[in-house]
Amino acid sequence: xxxxxxxxxxxxxxxxxxxAAIRAASTSAQTFSYSxxxxxxxxxxxxxxxxxxxxxxxxxxxxxxIKNLVSEEDIDKFRKEFxxxxxxxxxxxGLVVMRxxxxxxxxxxxxxxxxxxxxxxxxxxxxxxYCTLPQILKYVECFxxxxxxxxxxxLINKPPDAGKKTSRHPMHQDLHYFPFRPTDRIVCSWxxxxxxxxxxxxxxxxxxxxxxxxxEHDYPEWQGGVNKMYHGVRDxxxxxxxxxxxxxxxxxxxxxxxxxxxxxxxxxxxxxKAISCHYASADCYYIDVKxxxxxxxxxxxxxxxxxxxxxxxxxxxxxxxxxxGRLVQGERVSL
Numbered sequence: 001x002x003x004x005x006x007x008x009x010x011x012x013x014x015x016x017x018x019x020a021a022i023r024a025a026s027t028s029a030q031t032f033s034y035s036x037x038x039x040x041x042x043x044x045x046x047x048x049x050x051x052x053x054x055x056x057x058x059x060x061x062x063x064x065x066i067k068n069l070v071s072e073e074d075i076d077k078f079r080k081e082f083x084x085x086x087x088x089x090x091x092x093x094g095l096v097v098m099r100x101x102x103x104x105x106x107x108x109x110x111x112x113x114x115x116x117x118x119x120x121x122x123x124x125x126x127x128x129x130y131c132t133l134p135q136i137l138k139y140v141e142c143f144x145x146x147x148x149x150x151x152x153x154x155l156i157n158k159p160p161d162a163g164k165k166t167s168r169h170p171m172h173q174d175l176h177y178f179p180f181r182p183t184d185r186i187v188c189s190w191x192x193x194x195x196x197x198x199x200x201x202x203x204x205x206x207x208x209x210x211x212x213x214x215x216e217h218d219y220p221e222w223q224g225g226v227n228k229m230y231h232g233v234r235d236x237x238x239x240x241x242x243x244x245x246x247x248x249x250x251x252x253x254x255x256x257x258x259x260x261x262x263x264x265x266x267x268x269x270x271x272x273k274a275i276s277c278h279y280a281s282a283d284c285y286y287i288d289v290k291x292x293x294x295x296x297x298x299x300x301x302x303x304x305x306x307x308x309x310x311x312x313x314x315x316x317x318x319x320x321x322x323x324x325g326r327l328v329q330g331e332r333v334s335l
Contacts, residue, residue: 043184043210043256044142055142062210063245063255069135070191070250078275079193081126082155083108086115092124094324100159107157107271114159114271121153122326128153131277132328136189139254140279140329143187147282147330151178151186151321158201158272161265168265170232171206174278175257176217177297179289179317180335183214185281186257192247193273200272201263203245203253206236210256216293231297236260280325282333286318 043062044055050064058064084090085097086108096119106114121127130136131150140148161168175183196202217231240260245253255261257278266272289298298317305320325335 045145047142049138050142061207062259063205063253065253068250069252072250075193075249078127078130092121094120094123096120115157116159118155120324122324130275137329140187140189144185144279144281147333148328149280149282149335150277150326150328151280152278154276156274158266160269161267169263170220171260171262172217172232173214173258173260175214176231176294180280180284180286183257185284188255188276188278189252190274190276191252192249193275194249196247196272198244200268201266203261203263205243206240206260207243209260210258218296233260280335282330282335285334
């Protein structure tokens with residue numbers, strides 16, 4: 001029997017097993033029983049990398065966690081580059097530096113509001129190197145296919161909470177921000193740059209919510225204030241089982257853009273760092289979000305872009321994404 005035939009037989013055996021017998025892969029953040037098994041694998045491709053258990057876990061839950069994927073050496077280099085940017089030793093075109101609304105003292109520059117996030121670092125060679133790491137792209141290809149665009153980049157620096165709970169990130173779906181489809185060919189890679197746990201505000205996910213639809217988002221009504229662009233899902237089942245993704249330095253979680261997720265307060269004295277990239281198949285295409293729940297984020301993004309680049313209404317939501325996207329593997333087909 002050929003290797004491909006053996007793998008197909010193994011996969012069919014998994015699909016034919018009783019749901020209670022199927023368990024999460026060992027690389028996952030937590031072990032779950034499956035309530036039902038999918039009739040076909042919709043969310044991933046067989047590239048001989050993910051095991052059948054890992055594919056089934058992603059199918060059911062919308063995420064998969066891979067241990068120790070990014071080296072300590074690489075993470076330390078990303079951290080040093082982040083420090084250089086905070087100290088304003090380097091200027092990065094297009095970079096968005098976000099600061100927490102309630103934090104006065106920065107990590108590297110005294111008496112300035114803390115940098116809580118770097119966004120759109122595609123023009124910084126060192127940070128963007130994260131998006132091109134071969135070990136990351138091997139997993140990304142399982143979800144996007146071989147033609148891969150890096151569309152959205154972030155380095156998150158969750159500050160110690162100042163008592164107003166502004167270090168929280170509301171529960172949301174990443175697809176709310178993206179005017180491109182198909183949804184299932186988009187994936188986020190999120191790597192812990194240090195130990196991440198419930199105390200310093202790890203990711204919280206609602207397993208299985210990736211099988212739903214895009215929900216309406218807006219700013220939550222929090223008394224302590226909400227950071228810019230931190231939209232949250234207006235209506236979701238608050239009783240839905242939650243998983244706290246506690247991770248070690250270098251661990252990486254890949255998750256679907258409809259998966260509802262967020263993060264809690266950082267209740268420690270240190271800053272919690274992670275680096276991430278949203279990828280999409282280069283075969284994806286842009287959509288018009290007018291008349292949809294995404295109109296509010298389109299309006300906000302266009303206003304920010306108009307102020308930053310001194311342009312008028314001629315800039316479109318699609319334009320703001322097209323200039324950020326970078327081909328990292330294969331051919332740039334559509335995006």
